Amino acid sequence: MASESAAVAGAARQGEILVRMVGIVKRFPGVLANDHVDFELRAGEIHALLGENGAGKTTLMNILYGIYHADEGEIYVRGKRVEIRSPRDAMKLGIGMVHQHFMLVDRHTVAENIALGYAKSILNPLKEVKERLREFAEKYGLEVDPDAYIWQLSAGEQQRVEIIKALYRGADILILDEPTSVLTPQETRELFKILKKMREEGKGVIFITHKLDEVFQVADRVTVMRRGKVVGTLLASQTTKEELARMMVGREVLFRLQKEHIERGKPVLEVENLHALNDRGLPAVRGVTFKVREGEIFGIAGVAGNGQRELVEVIVGLRKATAGRVIIDGVDMTNKSPREIAERGVAHIPEERLRHGIVPNLSVAENLILKDYFKKPYRKGLLIDYSKVLEDADRLINRFDIITPSPFTPAKLLSGGNIQRLICARELAKEPRLIVAAHPTYGLDVGATEYIRRILLEQRKKGVAILLISEDLEEILQLSDRVAVMFNGEIVGVVRPEETTVEEIGLMMAGAKRLTSQAA
């Protein structure tokens, strides 16, 4: 229980080796996820675990946290050989993990979530929890209202609750899986402050990421993984972004993509005073107006949950607008069906690519015709012409570099990056007029990210209008010709990337700033 491990935690000296993983091997069907991996964490350090998606970072940490069991290899915690067979075992050893997706009960309060299963007193556990919450707030700056309901909290606050949960169980080894992917720049800075305080307390923090900048902002050491292997462990102070990127990808990476000047043409997408509700029936899009022209990338930045998802869904026909208009190429397409809108030349790269973008058990070839199966050239009389389907599949697999054993392979067996390539191939092969790309590189590795961004720029050059929704500010600023910031269902400002700063956009994302004069 918490008391024992807390006692152990107190004994941890700065620099003591908390975790040593030796020769870890983990096989999944057809994949060697961890190939003789060595990893080490010391007390009082923040250790970044860097790698592309699919490099095996999360697998390695899931092994340490007892979610997976290694096929080979040994784990030592504080010098003692251990078998970690479940998260419960991991907790007993003082290991806590904050997952990418939070594991909280929405309709319970913060205190109730923390008390769930860990509080020692049986009669009034909430009192005990609240007392200790105050302690954590003082010690680490982990401020959070114990009586607030989870659904009322921002992503940043929910993450704090997850961290507190781990500390509450007496964790002195904390694993964070891509913790910044849901945060604003300001919230990220807050998180880093908390982590640094934990470092001072002698705790060990493992920080999984694929964002290079974060390594330099917060980590002491960094272990780079590629294709299931460790490429190396370095001191963050003695390396460079370029070196890390090379280690991660295995080749040189271009950080600045060449963005040519393109003459903007006539408007393709016009959104006028659009209103829409979210799934709970509350206003989510509240009077949004903008235009996207030929050869233009129009970026929408914002923290998740500020109406971006609903806006996209209305544009592509998956959600009804309650007021306002969506005009595509001069034709009013408001509240038309997804198929009618797609047939007007609107490509959609959906936010949740697994849930909305592919049919997991159907083959790659069958996934490539998802939007065209009902018409020529794939339809032949009453049947689908599968020889034509395969012929085109081969062509698209080559053109978009989809790595797949064959066109018959079920789409679910592809990696995230290749699934995104598959979606791009399907959506872009038919020369769209407008691309609606929602978080197109979210969760993708550096190589795939670079590829997707290059494709978007290529399409821009061809005169396609692109609406880009992303939480990755770097991406938005790099690709967009204009950037709109959404907050609370409204566009609070439109800026040109060359005329703004990350700070300014961050403030707008947090709702602290509003621009009245908008960039044309």
Next chain:
Amino acid sequence: MRIIVRKRVAPSKKLVIGIRVGSILLGLLVIAVVFWARGLNPLEVYYAIFYNAFVTPLGLAETLVNMIPLLLISVGLAMAFNMKFWNIGAEGQFLLGAMAAFWVAMNFQNLPKPVLISLILIAGFLAGAIWAIPPALLRAKLNVNEVITTLMMYYIAYYILQHMVHGPWMAHEEWGGLQWGGYAHSAIIAEKAWIPQISGTRICWPTLIVSIVSLIAVYAIWYKTPVGYEMRVVGDNPEAARCAGISYAKTVLVAMLISGGLAGIAGANELAGIQHKLLPTFPRGYGFTGIITAWLGGMSLPGQILANFFFGGLMAGGDYLVIIFKLPSFTVQMFNGALLFFVVMGEFLVNYRVRIVRR
């Protein structure tokens, strides 16, 4: 000792078949205990079942007789199940098909035989299909659970049958110048409306052909046509289907029309080919046994044929139990229930790997 459960990413075909066969064997083993408890030698009982179902020519013929309706029901169900639409009410669609066939047989007796028989089968299809529409629409439009609606639709069909054979369709016979009623069964349909059988057996060859054609047609639809493509997409990822502009309502409706219609043909076959009249005990449980065979056979041609042959045999062999060992006629249903139970439990092992480790 502890048990570790892990999801399987891609279970191999061999494993799936192995687990299913294993489940059936385990089910048979458990039922053996029941026979043993009744003082029978389970080996003797099983020998009798299998001998009389799969070895003697007469038994094989009866197996085929059972296989015709089972196959019709099972292919349609397999399609619905693969769309994750759990049609539990094939028995009700079967009964509607039978009643429609009866009505046609009684009212169009002056048509030439081939026309009349075709009309009977078409009427069976339509009635079964219509009976499947409300659950499909309720699910598509109001998200009402189809397990409940299809099952309830079965009960409605069952009580309509009871009402008809006790009421409007009850046979009246004339003896000694007086009208006699009170026997709870319908009149026997005219011989002209009887579906012809292969001589010496009860195998109705026209429906045998229809069932084989349906089997092939359903596979062609599923794998080769746009609407089949839509069904596969909807079954695998309804959200992606919506994004791609595929209508869930339309797709489910088409699948249920086919599934219900085939069950309806099975009912028409039972009426016009086998029993020739409606009785309170008309339903023989094909609609429920079909659930097991649909699950076991899946969307695979050999799978469907094998599963339905096996269960057709079990039903035929089960009939002998009643005669030879004087077991109650519900024994066959207990059989099916126990086997379904084990098959469904086996499905857990198909999807998850369970290991027991010593710490």
